[in-house]
Amino acid sequence: MSKEKPSLPKGTRDFSPEVVGKRNYIFNTIKRTFRKFGFQPLETPTMENLSVLTGKYGDEGDQLIFKILNSGDYLAKTTVADYELGSKHLLRKISEKALRYDLTVPFARYVVMNRNEITFPFKRYQIQPVWRADRPQRGRYREFYQCDADVVGTKSLLCEAEIVLMIDEVFTSLGITDFTIKINHRKILEGIAEIIGQKGREVDFYVAIDKLDKIGVEGVKKELLTKGIPAEEVAKLHTLLSYTDFGIETINAIPEIIKNQFDNQNTQIGHLEIDKVRNYVETINRVALKNVKIDPTLARGLSYYTGCIFEVKVNNVQMGSISGGGRYDNLTGMFGLPNVSGVGISFGVDRIYDVLEELQLFPESVQTSTQVLLTNFDSLSEAYALPILQQLRAAGIATELYPDQVKLAKQMTYADQKKIPYVLLIGSEEITSGQLKFKNMRTGEQESLPLAEIIKRLAL
Amino acid sequence: MSKEKPSLPKGTRDFSPEVVGKRNYIFNTIKRTFRKFGFQPLETPTMENLSVLTGKYGDEGDQLIFKILNSGDYLAKTTVADYELGSKHLLRKISEKALRYDLTVPFARYVVMNRNEITFPFKRYQIQPVWRADRPQRGRYREFYQCDADVVGTKSLLCEAEIVLMIDEVFTSLGITDFTIKINHRKILEGIAEIIGQKGREVDFYVAIDKLDKIGVEGVKKELLTKGIPAEEVAKLHTLLSYTDFGIETINAIPEIIKNQFDNQNTQIGHLEIDKVRNYVETINRVALKNVKIDPTLARGLSYYTGCIFEVKVNNVQMGSISGGGRYDNLTGMFGLPNVSGVGISFGVDRIYDVLEELQLFPESVQTSTQVLLTNFDSLSEAYALPILQQLRAAGIATELYPDQVKLAKQMTYADQKKIPYVLLIGSEEITSGQLKFKNMRTGEQESLPLAEIIKRLAL
Numbered sequence: 001m002s003k004e005k006p007s008l009p010k011g012t013r014d015f016s017p018e019v020v021g022k023r024n025y026i027f028n029t030i031k032r033t034f035r036k037f038g039f040q041p042l043e044t045p046t047m048e049n050l051s052v053l054t055g056k057y058g059d060e061g062d063q064l065i066f067k068i069l070n071s072g073d074y075l076a077k078t079t080v081a082d083y084e085l086g087s088k089h090l091l092r093k094i095s096e097k098a099l100r101y102d103l104t105v106p107f108a109r110y111v112v113m114n115r116n117e118i119t120f121p122f123k124r125y126q127i128q129p130v131w132r133a134d135r136p137q138r139g140r141y142r143e144f145y146q147c148d149a150d151v152v153g154t155k156s157l158l159c160e161a162e163i164v165l166m167i168d169e170v171f172t173s174l175g176i177t178d179f180t181i182k183i184n185h186r187k188i189l190e191g192i193a194e195i196i197g198q199k200g201r202e203v204d205f206y207v208a209i210d211k212l213d214k215i216g217v218e219g220v221k222k223e224l225l226t227k228g229i230p231a232e233e234v235a236k237l238h239t240l241l242s243y244t245d246f247g248i249e250t251i252n253a254i255p256e257i258i259k260n261q262f263d264n265q266n267t268q269i270g271h272l273e274i275d276k277v278r279n280y281v282e283t284i285n286r287v288a289l290k291n292v293k294i295d296p297t298l299a300r301g302l303s304y305y306t307g308c309i310f311e312v313k314v315n316n317v318q319m320g321s322i323s324g325g326g327r328y329d330n331l332t333g334m335f336g337l338p339n340v341s342g343v344g345i346s347f348g349v350d351r352i353y354d355v356l357e358e359l360q361l362f363p364e365s366v367q368t369s370t371q372v373l374l375t376n377f378d379s380l381s382e383a384y385a386l387p388i389l390q391q392l393r394a395a396g397i398a399t400e401l402y403p404d405q406v407k408l409a410k411q412m413t414y415a416d417q418k419k420i421p422y423v424l425l426i427g428s429e430e431i432t433s434g435q436l437k438f439k440n441m442r443t444g445e446q447e448s449l450p451l452a453e454i455i456k457r458l459a460l
Numbered sequence: 461m462s463k464e465k466p467s468l469p470k471g472t473r474d475f476s477p478e479v480v481g482k483r484n485y486i487f488n489t490i491k492r493t494f495r496k497f498g499f500q501p502l503e504t505p506t507m508e509n510l511s512v513l514t515g516k517y518g519d520e521g522d523q524l525i526f527k528i529l530n531s532g533d534y535l536a537k538t539t540v541a542d543y544e545l546g547s548k549h550l551l552r553k554i555s556e557k558a559l560r561y562d563l564t565v566p567f568a569r570y571v572v573m574n575r576n577e578i579t580f581p582f583k584r585y586q587i588q589p590v591w592r593a594d595r596p597q598r599g600r601y602r603e604f605y606q607c608d609a610d611v612v613g614t615k616s617l618l619c620e621a622e623i624v625l626m627i628d629e630v631f632t633s634l635g636i637t638d639f640t641i642k643i644n645h646r647k648i649l650e651g652i653a654e655i656i657g658q659k660g661r662e663v664d665f666y667v668a669i670d671k672l673d674k675i676g677v678e679g680v681k682k683e684l685l686t687k688g689i690p691a692e693e694v695a696k697l698h699t700l701l702s703y704t705d706f707g708i709e710t711i712n713a714i715p716e717i718i719k720n721q722f723d724n725q726n727t728q729i730g731h732l733e734i735d736k737v738r739n740y741v742e743t744i745n746r747v748a749l750k751n752v753k754i755d756p757t758l759a760r761g762l763s764y765y766t767g768c769i770f771e772v773k774v775n776n777v778q779m780g781s782i783s784g785g786g787r788y789d790n791l792t793g794m795f796g797l798p799n800v801s802g803v804g805i806s807f808g809v810d811r812i813y814d815v816l817e818e819l820q821l822f823p824e825s826v827q828t829s830t831q832v833l834l835t836n837f838d839s840l841s842e843a844y845a846l847p848i849l850q851q852l853r854a855a856g857i858a859t860e861l862y863p864d865q866v867k868l869a870k871q872m873t874y875a876d877q878k879k880i881p882y883v884l885l886i887g888s889e890e891i892t893s894g895q896l897k898f899k900n901m902r903t904g905e906q907e908s909l910p911l912a913e914i915i916k917r918l919a920l
């Protein structure tokens with residue numbers, strides 16, 4: 001066995017116990033909400049057939065898919081000619097599988113493969129890692145978790161309303177109060193594109209407007225001009241793009257500017273649907289509306305959306321969107337099953353984690369696991385501690401007995417670094433009296449108490 | 461987008477909501493136990509550098525590691541000569557990463573990389589999938605979960621005892637009562653190997669005896685003979701190998717046969733340690749001893765064990781071992797950090813799942829998620845149902861409103877297939893009276909009740 005200095009692949013991370021604890025706190029909050037709304041968990045394999053993934057994420061996406069080499073003598077069915085035709089050609093002969101790139105395509109595959117067993121509307125949630133061969137940078141990893149919930153098989157706008165309610169519940173539960181749920185509708189964007197003469201060529205418009213936050217009004221206009229849209233058409237967008245007060249408008253007042261300047265059948269459909277969603281949310285839980293804003297410049301990059309789209313930003317924190325989603329009309333069409341309408345939401349756990357850290361919103365309790373450490377002085381105290389260990393655990397209290405008879409200082413350091421909140425000190429005195437020294441590690445306070453009393457306090 | 465018929469890579473599985481629910485029941489039971497014993501969660505990346513994995517699992521293992529193709533133009537740094545030198549040679553130039561093959565090597569890597577931050581003894585648990593390019597067959601998958609708990613940085617036999625206690629707690633909690641925890645010690649095997657003249661060549665002996673269950677006494681003897689061990693030495697093993705009553709001996713009575721026929725320093729050390737472990741378990745929780753048996757023919761294939769070894773079998777069920785582990789003295793040595801002793805246990809979730817299915821031990825409650833379905837007759841009943849939906853969820857009750865106004869039969873089928881236990885029927889009569897029809901889907905019973913009463917019943 002070689003003795004190399006081990007390292008991690010770039011863009012990947014180990015999660016220490018403390019970090020896993022905090023991440024699970026986020027996952028559990030999201031899961032609890034998903035379940036309360038009737039979503040059920042689904043898990044798909046890490047590996048998918050390359051044929052399932054290829055062509056679903058555009059050329060750029062295809063490049064970022066991690067491919068798995070066929071096992072065994074993977075060159076057996078190749079020739080020098082294959083090698084000489086280059087990486088892309090050879091790939092088809094030496095790789096058949098790849099790592100999951102997102103949770104949406106595997107979900108679509110699952111629905112198509114199991115269409116006869118699934119009861120529609122199908123509400124599923126899925127929390128699993130995905131992999132992308134992106135250049136790693138701050139906040140961007142090659143392995144990261146997605147947390148998705150989707151309903152497929154219904155066009156009811158109640159589903160959109162429930163997405164708003166779930167977003168509200170997740171962030172409120174996590175203690176985040178100052179956030180904005182932006183909502184828009186692809187039909188509004190389609191209508192606007194139509195008005196500037198881009199019917200049938202909406203994608204350029206979506207891609208450009210999507211960058212508004214990054215490149216500003218002039219940047220977007222410039223990009224549209226380079227795409228060949230005439231200056232007089234681009235000019236029509238000026239007020240819309242620079243109207244920063246959209247963010248302050250509530251969903252109740254669909255921006256006048258849209259009504260006045262961009263009124264056609266498509267924008268009307270979009271407005272009508274958003275209004276219905278608003279109505280649902282208001283009737284179910286009015287307070288959830290307080291953070292909802294309509295933003296007609298919200299586009300969301302992915303092109304498969306067809307109806308309402310959502311994005312969530314935490315205010316006063318430097319961070320991109322922490323959640324997003326929308327309705328799509330033909331997700332399973334890629335696998336030959338058309339007309340399955342659905343709507344979904346995705347939570348970005350890594351970003352939520354950073355926000356909770358920055359705002360110091362992680363509860364202290366998520367960091368501890370063991371509740372009590374029993375110290376180990378000598379064989380006598382150890383033997384005395386063994387049944388106590390069992391009694392504490394039987395009461396459901398996570399307990400450890402320090403496994404070695406080492407200096408007390410070392411045992412206390414162990415408790416300290418592992419953030420164990422209580423230590424039970426058992427020496428000859430305690431054995432004689434039956435009163436155990438119960439130390440609160442946070443306050444330093446120490447009491448002599450019988451075991452029954454200690455269990456009573458900890459089991460609270 | 462192509463419209464191919466999608467499929468799954470062989471040896472991989474989708475887990476439907478029902479199966480995820482059952483699997484989570486197992487995971488949660490194991491996690492709860494690990495935590496109660498002071499173990500903390502660790503997660504490592506799916507991808508490891510190939511240099512970290514290669515050479516750790518033997519030649520056969522290396523073959524079964526799934527390799528990931530470098531991203532981009534992976535052939536850029538290769539020549540035709542590299543191609544012509546074959547798969548094994550080319551591999552080093554086109555692949556740097558691979559999928560995790562087990563949780564032990566990544567754990568060792570983590571300990572070495574974080575040795576200065578970790579507080580020892582370090583008790584970690586890890587529940588993550590691993591991948592092996594094995595030929596798939598019934599019960600053997602290419603992606604499967606391992607559930608491991610290890611303590612490193614102490615030689616205390618208290619840790620071995622706690623492993624026995626955790627095994628007992630996990631299976632008892634799952635409702636499995638008729639199981640055997642087999643225990644042996646590598647020093648006992650070493651001592652026996654010495655007595656048959658195989659000092660320093662124990663591996664052949666371990667590998668052969670490991671197959672006792674499969675190939676029987678004569679098979680093992682034959683294999684030892686072909687390995688060049690003289691017939692008179694192999695003959696010494698006959699009584700040991702054919703003494704099937706070992707399984708019935710309790711740990712209290714260390715088999716006489718060992719004491720009489722294989723008495724040397726090594727077997728004595730092994731016995732002594734097992735006896736100490738027995739003592740610990742007895743003092744902490746005597747009942748946990750009832751299923752523990754010493755089995756001097758237990759070897760466990762993996763060669764890194766050096767002390768106590770464990771294996772768990774469910775009796776009267778056709779199934780291999782469902783859990784196993786042991787002590788190793790030099791796990792981190794492979795990465796240049798010697799003398800870190802540790803002991804660990806691994807639970808086989810797929811096999812435990814099959815056992816619980818066969819013995820019908822899954823509780824009914826693991827299969828439901830939504831508690832109540834509100835039916836949706838028309839716009840009026842929908843509007844009436846919306847605030848009720850909110851009140852039920854606010855009380856922590858997972859509730860759905862059927863999103864479309866379709867025939868009642870379809871809505872009831874939905875509740876039925878999703879195993880939703882209660883349905884609330886809201887029609888014009890109910891709206892007038894405020895008494896809602898509350899239907900128990902299992903019994904078919906139906907009552908008219910005010911919402912407050914329904915919440916009271918469900919929140920129990």
